[in-house]
Amino acid sequence: MIIGSKLLFFENLPSTNTHATYLLKKKDLPEGTIVYTNYQSAGRGHAGNEWESEDGKNLLISIILFPSFLKPENQFQISMTISLAICDFLLRYIPDCSVKWPNDIYVNNDKIAGMLIESSLTGNQIEYTIAGIGLNINQEKFISNAPNPVSLRLLSGLNYDLHDCLKNLVTDLDKRYKQLIADDSGDLMKEYVSKLFRLNEWHNFRDIDGIFTGKILKVGDFGRIKIERQNGKSSEYSYKEIEFIL
Numbered sequence: 001m002i003i004g005s006k007l008l009f010f011e012n013l014p015s016t017n018t019h020a021t022y023l024l025k026k027k028d029l030p031e032g033t034i035v036y037t038n039y040q041s042a043g044r045g046h047a048g049n050e051w052e053s054e055d056g057k058n059l060l061i062s063i064i065l066f067p068s069f070l071k072p073e074n075q076f077q078i079s080m081t082i083s084l085a086i087c088d089f090l091l092r093y094i095p096d097c098s099v100k101w102p103n104d105i106y107v108n109n110d111k112i113a114g115m116l117i118e119s120s121l122t123g124n125q126i127e128y129t130i131a132g133i134g135l136n137i138n139q140e141k142f143i144s145n146a147p148n149p150v151s152l153r154l155l156s157g158l159n160y161d162l163h164d165c166l167k168n169l170v171t172d173l174d175k176r177y178k179q180l181i182a183d184d185s186g187d188l189m190k191e192y193v194s195k196l197f198r199l200n201e202w203h204n205f206r207d208i209d210g211i212f213t214g215k216i217l218k219v220g221d222f223g224r225i226k227i228e229r230q231n232g233k234s235s236e237y238s239y240k241e242i243e244f245i246l
């Protein structure tokens with residue numbers, strides 16, 4: 001087992017990503033070490049947002065990885081791998097989910113999980129990656145202004161054992177990470193694209209020029225998303241260059 005080789009639990013932390021980075025600088029930790037907690041007082045999301053998670057209700061984990069087999073320009077493959085693993089996990093409990101490029105997992109039009117993937121580069125090498133996952137399991141009420149949170153509990157009405165959930169998630173992450181290490185045929189990318197939220201459907205997006213109607217065609221090299229416009233022209237975007245209108 002690579003992911004889950006060591007599990008480090010803390011009752012509460014400011015942020016598992018921040019703490020994993022701190023621990024890694026202090027001592028050698030094996031690849032796949034997971035730092036997890038019941039509660040984050042300063043859980044970090046994208047774009048400076050906070051990650052809301054009620055004490056003891058959800059999975060809040062950070063995985064320490066040393067993906068030296070990836071060039072920095074291909075680090076999106078980590079996000080792809082983790083996304084597929086979270087989907088594998090969710091499909092144990094619910095019939096469907098999708099990946100909202102680049103870092104969210106959706107069920108229908110609602111967000112059930114987010115990822116914060118932070119890497120340190122030295123020269124042309126990835127020194128380490130901290131892959132943070134917030135996955136909503138038992139939370140029933142969300143109070144932040146996040147637009148569309150959902151949890152497994154809200155979807156099914158059931159309460160889940162968090163230890164079982166963690167065990168299953170770690171199994172699914174480990175399987176997908178090993179697939180990434182062995183992947184030379186691009187199978188992960190094909191599967192990832194097939195699970196994209198709003199793939200091949202006309203929806204509204206916003207780029208630097210304003211709102212337009214477009215259709216996601218694929219995610220290609222370096223994790224850029226390719227969107228076709230109604231005039232037949234298509235463009236590729238990096239994260240932050242394009243926004244979904246929900």
Ligand code: BTN
Nearest residue numbers: 015017043044045046114132134
């Ligand atoms: C997002 O959707 O904005 C990303 C959310 C990532 C949240 C997780 S919770 C565990 C880990 N520690 C953090 O501080 N953030 C990530």
